Amino acid sequence: MNENIKVPMPTLERLSTYLRYLQDVQARGVHTILSADVERDTGVNAAQFRKDLSFFGEFGKPGVGYNVLELQQRIARILQVHREQPVVLVGAGNLGTALIGYPGLRRHGFVIAGVFDNSPKKIGQRLGEMEIQDIQYLKEGIVKLGAKIGILTVPASEAQTIANTMVEADVKGILNFAPATLRLPADITVRDVYFFQELAVLSYCVSRAELLAERSE
Amino acid sequence: MNENIKVPMPTLERLSTYLRYLQDVQARGVHTILSADVERDTGVNAAQFRKDLSFFGEFGKPGVGYNVLELQQRIARILQVHREQPVVLVGAGNLGTALIGYPGLRRHGFVIAGVFDNSPKKIGQRLGEMEIQDIQYLKEGIVKLGAKIGILTVPASEAQTIANTMVEADVKGILNFAPATLRLPADITVRDVYFFQELAVLSYCVSRAELLAERSE
DNA sequence: TAGATTGTTAATCGATTAACAATC
DNA sequence: TAGATTGTTAATCGATTAACAATC
Known part of the structure; x- marks a missing residue:
């Protein structure tokens, strides 16, 4: 980790996804997660997850995984959403x-x-x-x-x-x-x-999907 | 241009920005724009703009620029927002x-x-x-x-x-x-x-900006 | 034609992911 | 200790941008 390194925007955006996921698993009573769990449940590549966290320090224990509560609190603090x-x-x-x-x-x-x-x-x-x-x-x-x-x-x-x-x-x-x-x-x-913009992107993708569907008929 | 090429998502997202910009300039009575205008007014790099369009065909005249109305209509059609x-x-x-x-x-x-x-x-x-x-x-x-x-x-x-x-x-x-x-x-x-997520990103950036401001005091 | 700007190629930049040494 | 998973480096992939030949 480095205090002055610039954090990529995609990393920043994923942090809140992680936070949401941690809240979910915590509600289910899970105490420890692996980066592989994150990949399975959120679709974010496990290496991506570890790399993202590495911008902010060390969060897990090799061979063990991540403590859900601790990780949650630390990410909340990074994003400054731990207080009103x-x-x-x-x-x-x-x-x-x-x-x-x-x-x-x-x-x-x-x-x-x-x-x-x-x-x-x-x-x-x-x-x-x-x-x-x-x-x-x-x-x-x-x-x-x-x-x-x-x-x-x-x-x-x-x-x-x-x-x-x-x-x-x-x-x-x-x-x-x-x-x-x-x-x-x-x-x-x-x-x-x-x-x-969101709807326009959907609109494009939908029309393209229909085009491909027609072609394969 | 190639019919089957995969269009990058960032390109797709920018198309609606272009559309909005074209509506703006059209409302101001402008008939022709250059890629340099797009860069000046929207912040999107001129080469980026030209490259984005190139996924869908040729839209401008070298030495002249782009016809606002035509470009607008063609982008609307690509996004399938030309009809209800x-x-x-x-x-x-x-x-x-x-x-x-x-x-x-x-x-x-x-x-x-x-x-x-x-x-x-x-x-x-x-x-x-x-x-x-x-x-x-x-x-x-x-x-x-x-x-x-x-x-x-x-x-x-x-x-x-x-x-x-x-x-x-x-x-x-x-x-x-x-x-x-x-x-x-x-x-x-x-x-x-x-x-x-949007607010969390803002929250991070704001707190970081304050940190940097303090340091330089 | 000369000047200007496009469309496109090539170079750069940055983000993602695979691989592995470090470590619990 | 042996097995497992992290943090990090190196390789890959993709997007951005600079440069320029094509063209109006």
Whole structure:
């Protein structure tokens, strides 16, 4: 392991898969797992799993395997999901509302601590336990909450401006649901979730599968 | 170009980015673009863009560039999003409801043609223009609609069973929002959308950025 | 034609996986 | 100790990008 090594993004993405898997096996009362188990149950190659972990230290015992609870706790700590973390959400439309109502986020340590919108109709209304705030106060609001992560569920046309405000308020990571390419400083991490892209990929693969099926008839 | 060549997944994923970009520039009244424009505006390397397209044929004129409208139409056709396509949704919870209310999907050709749930409370209720149907009739429903794409917004514990039913009904692609690893035949395409993973990656990157910031203080 | 940009080949880069020495 | 599995190195595989001949 090396403190300063750059961790590949695919490795980072797999960490949460491992975490989920560890929670599953723990719920089943299993205390020790092997990298071979991970491969069998998640589809991730066993060497891949060991290599991924090696970026962060040593986690297993040769000849024995991995302690489920310990591995779980250490991965949670690496991802900083071992404690609650305030997150700000901008855009109280359908999707934003769904995310607030999604219990999975809080269960994983992400607390939506503030909700903002620009619609006079929505401002002041309650949404779950929160009151929708005027986007005009976004910057102060984020600073006060100390949120370093923002969720963007606004129309594409507003995404860049709001993202800029978030960055001014010292947000360092943005989960972007708006179908827009955000231009932000290099030290800001952006994750795009783009439903149309997912469906378009499916659409391509499905049509290709049908083509191949026809051909073999 | 070669009819039988396997298109890399990253290429496929970028196609919808290109499509979005082309719609943007078309709305601005631009008729021709260069691969260099794509790089400037989307961040995708110009050679990457040209290489991606080369899997599907020739699209531009050397010395001139690409016709926006033509390129748009041809990519839409490759992705099979040039015409409406029925999609079935299972799980009428918060997220499912949000997706049904999301106008972006229909605008891109994906019509949610059937909604299913297992909750007696929900079955029979209206949701948008549709009535929530009993999941018991899922298989027949999918066959009747002719849906080849399914959206799964159910709890993880039910995901595998429902996915199996979808496949029995000849669904070929599944957009899976359930935090579960689906085990399906190799010819079925699955795209996982996993919010916690996205947030966990952000969480890691944010904490790392803060670490580096502290060190340089 | 001269200038410009494509499509494609070749070089580079990075991620995955196989193999094995270290170690429990 | 013998057997088993890890952590890590080396080999493979695939994707990105630079370079350039083809072509408008």
